[in-house]
Amino acid sequence: MLNGRSTEPSLDELFGDIAMRLLMGRDGVTESYIRALLSKLKDARTVAGAHTLERTETALSNRASKSSEAGKNRLRFI
DSSP states (O other): OOOSSSSOOOHHHHHHOHHHHHHHHHHTOOHHHHHHHHHHHHHHHHHHHHHHHHHHHHHHHHHHHHGGGTTTSOOOOO
16 A cells, blocks of 8 residues: 555545455444544544643743742752
């Protein structure tokens, strides 16, 4: 399944491969099921990324507000 670009094959290339089709048939998996699953994963990653961004922005703003207190609390190494 070489695509001539030295990259991983696309989904269309994978689904067009007879060996992949035979494996999917053996396992009872359809192309539409895989595409739907990948779509759900993409949506979940998008939502998770938005939540991660919100947490990062909150953490950064908290650090910025505490930066004026940085000189008051000295680190002690024991």
